Amino acid sequence: MMDEELILLNPGPACTSKRVKDALLRGDLCHREPEFTELLFRIREALPRSLNLGGTHEALLVTGSGTAAMEMAVISSVRPDRGVIIVNNGVYGDRMIRIAKAHGIPFHEVRSEWTVPADPGAVEAALAEYPHVDAVVCVHHETTTGLINPVKEIGEVVAAHGALFVIDAISGTAIEDQDLSEVKADVVCGTANKGLHGQPGMSFILCSERSIERIQEVPERSLYLNAASYLKGQRKGDVPFTPAVQVCYALDEAIKEYEEAGGFAARTKLYRERAALVRGQFERLGLRILVDEQFRSNTVTMLHLPESVTYESLHDELKKRGYVIYAGQGQLSRDFFRICTMGEIPWHRLEQLEDALRESIEAARG
Numbered sequence: 247m248m249d250e251e252l253i254l255l256n257p258g259p260a261c262t263s264k265r266v267k268d269a270l271l272r273g274d275l276c277h278r279e280p281e282f283t284e285l286l287f288r289i290r291e292a293l294p295r296s297l298n299l300g301g302t303h304e305a306l307l308v309t310g311s312g313t314a315a316m317e318m319a320v321i322s323s324v325r326p327d328r329g330v331i332i333v334n335n336g337v338y339g340d341r342m343i344r345i346a347k348a349h350g351i352p353f354h355e356v357r358s359e360w361t362v363p364a365d366p367g368a369v370e371a372a373l374a375e376y377p378h379v380d381a382v383v384c385v386h387h388e389t390t391t392g393l394i395n396p397v398k399e400i401g402e403v404v405a406a407h408g409a410l411f412v413i414d415a416i417s418g419t420a421i422e423d424q425d426l427s428e429v430k431a432d433v434v435c436g437t438a439n440k441g442l443h444g445q446p447g448m449s450f451i452l453c454s455e456r457s458i459e460r461i462q463e464v465p466e467r468s469l470y471l472n473a474a475s476y477l478k479g480q481r482k483g484d485v486p487f488t489p490a491v492q493v494c495y496a497l498d499e500a501i502k503e504y505e506e507a508g509g510f511a512a513r514t515k516l517y518r519e520r521a522a523l524v525r526g527q528f529e530r531l532g533l534r535i536l537v538d539e540q541f542r543s544n545t546v547t548m549l550h551l552p553e554s555v556t557y558e559s560l561h562d563e564l565k566k567r568g569y570v571i572y573a574g575q576g577q578l579s580r581d582f583f584r585i586c587t588m589g590e591i592p593w594h595r596l597e598q599l600e601d602a603l604r605e606s607i608e609a610a611r612g
């Protein structure tokens with residue numbers, strides 16, 4: 247094959263820079279030592295700042311994938327006698343429902359088609375019907391299809407009601423154009439290894455003052471994912487359980503790299519430019535995109551499989567040429583595939599994708 251690195255075009259874990267990979271080798275460190283406290287304080291301060299939520303939101307870091315952050319956010323936002331409204335138009339909305347069910351939290355679903363953005367009016371109606379809910383949960387970028395939900399407008403509706411607004415921005419943070427400081431979100435879930443270009447293994451929630459109050463009111467539903475114990479520990483520079491220390495080193499370096507390169511404005515511009523580049527290629531190759539243009543994210547593109555081409559054969563041909571693509575999920579797994587331009591990807595490798603795709607489609611057709 248090629249002598250260059252394999253390019254991950256799956257929606258995380260994303261390719262990382264040499265600098266971030268090298269950070270994993272900073273050395274062994276006990277998390278009860280002052281050096282870890284310093285690292286933790288630095289990341290806790292940097293995360294909200296890097297996502298334009300400095301001064302309004304406080305970061306709680308958890309060792310675990312993005313789902314750990316989602317689960318922690320939901321179970322720490324709803325009091326025992328209350329419920330939650332879950333906006334669902336994809337696999338990750340569904341996952342929120344599974345989280346509520348697993349913990350016996352009453353929920354009401356606001357459902358729409360997987361290719362249709364959530365409707366703020368429907369959320370408003372659900373809040374009128376179920377006024378006693380404590381929180382509304384919505385996925386910002388539904389990675390299932392590459393669809394953006396209107397979190398700013400939904401946030402307005404939720405704020406008028408008074409419930410907490412929890413967003414799963416796991417595949418949106420540092421990627422999507424929506425400035426989070428303009429969204430009335432009380433809890434923002436994120437992870438190290440998507441738009442921030444860190445390594446997988448650490449995730450986080452960013453909490454408003456209101457949500458910090460709530461976290462301290464809600465009784466423990468899980469030993470590991472109880473936000474109150476993270477809050478108590480992390481304010482003192484401590485963590486309740488053994489953290490992925492080396493992944494924290496990498497996240498620290500990834501945030502520095504992000505800020506040195508121009509932060510939110512520069513990263514989102516890069517993602518917009520990449521999306522324009524590869525979507526131009528898709529058009530020239532006759533590959534059709536599932537989601538309407540105005541609702542598309544800056545990274546994930548859900549494409550119809552070309553005629554007589556299976557996902558497996560296309561995947562294998564592209565991998566021979568240096569690219570890893572991603573299957574559709576759930577009901578979309580048979581007829582669609584995804585290409586995601588997240589992470590550290592040299593521009594020339596994205597330019598070369600067009601030829602690789604053309605050759606792979608021909609080879610996959612046999």
Ligand SMILES: Cc1ncc(COP(=O)(O)O)c(C=O)c1O
Nearest residue numbers: 311312313338387389414416417
């Ligand atoms: C929108 C969204 N939420 C949650 C997750 C879950 O993350 P993980 O697989 O890291 O647990 C993902 C992962 O791709 C995601 O895209």
